[in-house]
Amino acid sequence: MAAALELADLSVVYGGSNEALDGVSLSVPQGGFVALLGTNGAGKSTTLKAISGLLRFENGSVRRGSIRYMGQDIGAMPSYRRARLGILHVREGRCVFPTMTVEENLEAALFARGRRGPAVARRTYDEIFHYFPPLRERRQSSAGYLSGGEQQMLAIGRALFAQPELLMVDEASLGLAPKIAAEIFTILRQINEERGLSILVVEQNVALALRRADYGYVLEAGRIVEEGSAESLTNRESLSKRYLGGGESAH
Numbered sequence: 001m002a003a004a005l006e007l008a009d010l011s012v013v014y015g016g017s018n019e020a021l022d023g024v025s026l027s028v029p030q031g032g033f034v035a036l037l038g039t040n041g042a043g044k045s046t047t048l049k050a051i052s053g054l055l056r057f058e059n060g061s062v063r064r065g066s067i068r069y070m071g072q073d074i075g076a077m078p079s080y081r082r083a084r085l086g087i088l089h090v091r092e093g094r095c096v097f098p099t100m101t102v103e104e105n106l107e108a109a110l111f112a113r114g115r116r117g118p119a120v121a122r123r124t125y126d127e128i129f130h131y132f133p134p135l136r137e138r139r140q141s142s143a144g145y146l147s148g149g150e151q152q153m154l155a156i157g158r159a160l161f162a163q164p165e166l167l168m169v170d171e172a173s174l175g176l177a178p179k180i181a182a183e184i185f186t187i188l189r190q191i192n193e194e195r196g197l198s199i200l201v202v203e204q205n206v207a208l209a210l211r212r213a214d215y216g217y218v219l220e221a222g223r224i225v226e227e228g229s230a231e232s233l234t235n236r237e238s239l240s241k242r243y244l245g246g247g248e249s250a251h
């Protein structure tokens with residue numbers, strides 16, 4: 001399958017010298033579901049910020065390598081233009097507007113694709129509520145009063161409302177009960193299959209992500225150290241020992 005996104009030899013620094021990524025190469029096929037895995041500080045969020053263009057707001061910059069989306073080099077493009085191309089980034093921490101209602105939060109997403117950008121047919125609320133039924137009952141509630149799981153659903157639903165072509169989700173499971181986190185990953189998979197949407201998730205919960213993704217990359221200290229199909233990674237001994245609770249240390 002052709003690549004929607006391709007990173008080649010990407011190196012990123014913060015503040016001019018603090019290296020966070022060192023030669024990262026990865027690709028997300030069109031309609032693929034890819035997981036970027038690793039522990040705290042490995043560089044996962046930095047990778048997503050480099051792709052969406054948010055790096056420059058944190059004094060980060062690409063030192064080497066390229067970021068191509070649908071064959072086009074987007075590395076120098078401002079973040080709003082990347083969003084207009086359909087690259088939407090759900091940042092870590094359930095970023096919703098707490099004083100706005102669920103519906104108002106969804107509407108806010110339309111700005112991401114730009115009023116003067118390519119004509120984007122609006123998603124209806126019903127399309128979003130189809131994937132996230134709890135939001136339907138809370139549609140007039142302030143987002144600040146939603147549960148953690150509902151806020152994460154709203155953050156993802158809002159990105160979906162803007163008709164993304166590549167959806168990137170940073171740590172969807174963070175701070176959520178295992179059952180809710182699993183539910184969110186099931187929904188992401190459903191969206192991927194039904195909409196043909198390309199998805200790149202960043203996740204510390206390796207087992208959870210590999211249950212739903214097609215392919216995974218493992219990042220350590222800014223470098224990709226393992227990659228493979230979700231099935232092969234799940235069965236790989238090196239990974240099982242470090243991330244999946246297998247191996248001698250788990251006994």
Ligand SMILES: Nc1ncnc2c1ncn2[C@@H]1O[C@H](COP(=O)(O)OP(=O)(O)OP(=O)(O)O)[C@@H](O)[C@H]1O
Nearest residue numbers: 014018020038039040041042043044045046047058
């Ligand atoms: N805004 C920033 N300014 C300076 N250094 C940063 C900044 N953001 C991240 N870093 C550094 O870059 C490295 C990678 O961080 P990053 O947040 O990408 O890791 P991560 O894998 O997403 O971890 P986490 O799960 O904790 O978010 C770390 O050493 C971190 O301290």
